[in-house]
Amino acid sequence: MDSKINRRAFVKNTSTMLAGMGLGLAAQGKSNEKNSLADIDKRKGIELAIASICLDGFGDENFKNVFEIVPKTGIKNIEFNVWYSRNFTPSGISSIMDRCYETGLRPISLQGTSFGGHVGKDVGHKMWLMEKAKELGCRRVKFTGSKRGTAGGLESVIEALKALAPVAEEMDVVIAVENHANNNIENIDDYKAIFDQVDSSHIGVCLDMGHFDGASVDNLEVVKEFHEKINHVDIKDTIEFGKYKTVPYGQGVTKGEKIIKALVEKNYTGYLIIEQAPPIEGMDLATEMERIRKIFTPFEK
Helix, strand or coil: CCHHHHHHHHHHHHHHHHHHCCCCHHHHCCCCHHHCHHHHHHHCCEEEEEECHHHHCCCCCCCHHHHHHHHHCCCCEEEEECCCHHHHCHHHHHHHHHHHHHHCCEEEEEECCCCCCCHHHHHHHHHHHHHHHHHHCCCEEEECCCECCCCCHHHHHHHHHHHHHHHHHHHCCEEEEECCCCECCCCHHHHHHHHHHCCCCCEEEEEEHHHHHHCCCCHHHHHHHHCCCEEEEEECEEEECCEEEEECCCCCCCCHHHHHHHHHHCCCCEEEEECCCCCCCCCCHHHHHHHHHHHHHHHCC
16 A cells, blocks of 8 residues: 555544544654643643744745755744645645654644635634644644725624634634734734633634734733733734834844743743744745744743
C-alpha cells in the first residue's frame, strides 16, 4: 500500500485518539508532548506561532512557503489561513496533515473567512472548520467580521456566535473573534455588545494589536477590559495610530512587547501569533521570522 496513504491513516487515527485524551497532534513523537495545544491550555503556558499569511500572503499558494521556510525558524506552531475552498476540503486538510507530519510542524489554529451575510451559512462553515481543527489535533479557530456596516453588521456576527457557542462547548473548540480596522468587529464597544449576548468560556477575543492601533483603539485598554476573554494574540505592526497599514514589526507604532507584558501580568496563556502580512518582495522570510521570534521568545513559558 502507498506509504503516503499509510501515513495519512496513521496521523488521522492517532490524532483523533489523542485529541480525545486531551493531547493533540503534537504528542505523536515528531514533537514534544508538552508543546501540544491541548496541553498548553492545561499547563497555562505561552508559545509563539506563525500564521501562514506571513509567508504565503493573501493568495492561494497551498502553503508552499510555510512548509519550505518555517522548519528553518525553530518555530513549530502554525496557524493555517484556510480562506480558499481547496484548503479546507477533506483532501486539503489531509494535505496539511501529511505535510505537518513530514516536516514536524504543528497545526495550532485554523483561520477561516469572516462572519457576515447569512447566519446559517456562517454557522455551517464555522462548524466545519471546528471539526477540521479537531481532525488536525488542535482546538482553535479564528474569524473576523465583514467591512463596517455591511453583511448584516455586528448583529449578524452575534446571531452566529449564539448558535456556535453551545457547539464549541460540546466540541471543546475555542473560537477566537478577531478585530479588524473598519470592521463590524473593531473596537471595545463591539466586543461589549458581543459578550453582553454571548457568554461562553469557548468564545473570546483574538487581540490583533496592529488592527487595534490602526482603528485608534488603545491595546492596553483592551487588555484591561477583556483580559479574561482574550484567548489569542496576533503580533502585528501598523504604520501609525489611526491608520491601518501593515509594516514589518518594529517599523511602525505598535508596542507589542508592552502589550504582551500587560497580558502576562493578567495571567494570559495561549499563543502569540506572528501575523505580519503580506510578505514584502525581496524579503528573506526565514530571516524575518527569526528576527521577530527573538523579540518575543522571552515571553514563552
